[in-house]
Amino acid sequence: MISRVWSRRWLSKVSHVTTPIFYPNAKPHLGHLYSSLLCDVFHRWQVLEGKESLFTTGTDEHGLKIQIASEKNGFASPREFVDKLYNDFIELDRVSNVKFTRFIRTTDPDHVANVAKLWRLCYERGFIYQGEHKGWYSVSDETFYPESKVVKSPTDNNKYINTESNNEVVYHAENNYFFKLSAFKERLIKYIRDNPSFIYPATKRDQVLRELEGESNLQDLSVSRPSSRLKWGIEVPGDPSQRIYVWFDALCNYVTSIGGIDSLVTGETPQTNLKYLGNHPKVSSRQWWQNTTHVIGKDIIRFHTIYWPAFLMAADLPLPRNVVVHSHWLSKGVKMSKSLGNVVDPLLMIDYYGADAMRWFLLENSQLEDDGDFQENKLHNTRELLVSKWGNLVNRCCGAKFNLHRAVSIFASNDSLISAFEDEPALKKAAEQLLNELAAVPSSMNDQISTFQTRLALRNVWSIIDQSNTFMQEAKPWAKSGTQQDAVIYLCMEASRILSILCQPIIPTLATRLLNRIDVSPERRTLAYAKVGADDFYGHHANDKGRELPLQRKVQRES
Known part of the structure; x- marks a missing residue:
């Protein structure tokens, strides 16, 4: 470390x-x-x-x-x-x-x-x-x-x-x-x-x-x-x-x-x-x-x-x-060789699964001191997790029942977010924990990426995505109304917005699509905006029907 x-x-x-x-x-x-x-x-x-x-x-x-x-x-x-x-x-x-x-x-x-x-x-x-x-x-x-x-x-x-x-x-x-x-x-x-x-x-x-x-x-x-x-x-x-x-x-x-x-x-x-x-x-x-x-x-x-x-x-x-x-990359635990027929063609993998899924997989499943092990099913699983965890979080918060722009206008410019959960101690504690994680993640990712510890950086990202999904599931914004509903949507989408900014070097295309999906202006995608409340002007049409999904599901390739 x-x-x-x-x-x-x-x-x-x-x-x-x-x-x-x-x-x-x-x-x-x-x-x-x-x-x-x-x-x-x-x-x-x-x-x-x-x-x-x-x-x-x-x-x-x-x-x-x-x-x-x-x-x-x-x-x-x-x-x-x-x-x-x-x-x-x-x-x-x-x-x-x-x-x-x-x-x-x-x-x-x-x-x-x-x-x-x-x-x-x-x-x-x-x-x-x-x-x-x-x-x-x-x-x-x-x-x-x-x-x-x-x-x-x-x-x-x-x-x-x-x-x-x-x-x-x-x-x-x-x-x-x-x-x-x-x-x-x-x-x-x-x-x-x-x-x-x-x-x-x-x-x-x-x-x-x-x-x-x-x-x-x-x-x-x-x-x-x-x-x-x-x-x-x-x-x-x-x-x-x-x-x-x-x-x-x-x-x-x-x-x-x-x-x-x-x-x-x-x-x-x-x-x-x-x-x-x-x-x-x-x-x-x-x-x-x-x-x-x-x-x-x-x-x-x-x-x-x-x-x-x-x-x-x-x-x-x-x-x-x-x-x-x-270190190097193996294929299913074995050194790649033409005679064994286990050489991985990166162009073929990218063509099918996409560059961002490939980038994320290689960075998450490697560390400098140990050889990585390429397995196509794990690459497919990585892509599926990006869809089901991160993509689904954004899609749910951008549903027609909610209003992200209203939530942003209420909570981006004041400190009343935590007070929205005063009547629910467990949610308040979870919100405080998520806010602390979001406050710390830019610095930790800087340390990790600057020293080529990409695996640790992506583990941080997954942790926050998982926390955000759990928070939304437990908060049940579809059963709430008014500022309580907006507080849940705002916090979850702040998590996605901040992580999307920080992950632009890792998944440049998908990060751009995630930011586009919630209408973040191009000039507000720098590290200066990677903190809660830094952007008070996004989400205008995020809840409109018919918006394109940031990432689509895909079945595993037949090899």
Whole structure:
């Protein structure tokens, strides 16, 4: 559990959140969506709070895997291959309502230029040198693994795998450029210990520290590949016989996306980059970088918490604010694989159940430290609960027997709500409890969303929805009249209104429909209005007959 003091200290008035850039050698999967969704909700929450915020994502388009995949799929060139596949990732973001501010491709000209700049800084400072590399290489991971992390394949005695990703490795020798990773062990340990929020959650920070402290010495890292083997990559500056290692290339995207290497040195954002920075021209690249959060999957933690900080230290550049590490998604308790036939197609699920139901399900059924388990029946149940609990609460209060606008006009501008229940002590106590929950929920959701504890945030929401439904059932407004009836309707709809405002980053379309259903003005959907009595002007036509339901029921898909 994250303390409120810590989480608020973590944040500032400027925010930049990033997904990993995704490898477009195949269609996007559930893991890609989950990373993007965590970032999207975080970014939308910053915007809802009125902060300056950027959200960058993209595709990692160089490397041997891309080169091999393009040849295997019959493309004339790797460029033609990535030009086709990167659109699949943009399409997934579109249908899932993920709103990035820049989609960066490592083939973008400004990125290629920045990778070369980062290389030169490391090289000129003596942290890149030439040498021969012999070791166990994984084509899938595009990295060498130490002998200690190589074992025989449990399924094929003639093959070897690495214990980190379980992908096949082959013994290989070649001439490369090397990065002096060995020079940064103690400096990395000190930085991580001095900045405990740099790697989050704490269990992942402790994991990285154990790894760093447990190794007698960090091995220098091969950061180039021969052009004879890797044709599809950025050329090493001054040496056309070598291509830059894909991770050295890819990690630099985070700096490119907010202005580039030069802007971190000078603190100024070049005018050419303003098109990517939206309506934030007064925020410098250095400010964005100091408030950058990388959201990554646990399988790439070493690249982001050891290699990337070391590259930046070598170039004498500042480090980002922190790295948030999330777990993976299983399918019915088993790792997804094509051979098992249990791979979940996020586009198919969204097409049938809707983006908001999918977003809610993934955020509610996951936490950073544990793998999520996708089960379609649970996704269907999530959608049904949104209809039966939240949708039904709104529909009942907007029935023809009631008058929400009248209730708002009576109770929004005075403190007489609780006095309406003076003759019914049990209802008065329930109303007071609900009001206390509504007063606390904006702050608690801020703490939870700002620290990626979305599961806790949605549990809070469900608790208030359940309380509101119970309160209405026990208060029986259909059996009341006058101010007593209006008090019940007002309190229940204040709960829905406030929760709808707070849930806009989570379920943007459904939240908009819920607010539209009770006639909340667009300009009154900010956090300033997320408190009881803050909006005294809604519900004008909420009780008119024939209004569209915010969400319709749907039977479970036949698989």
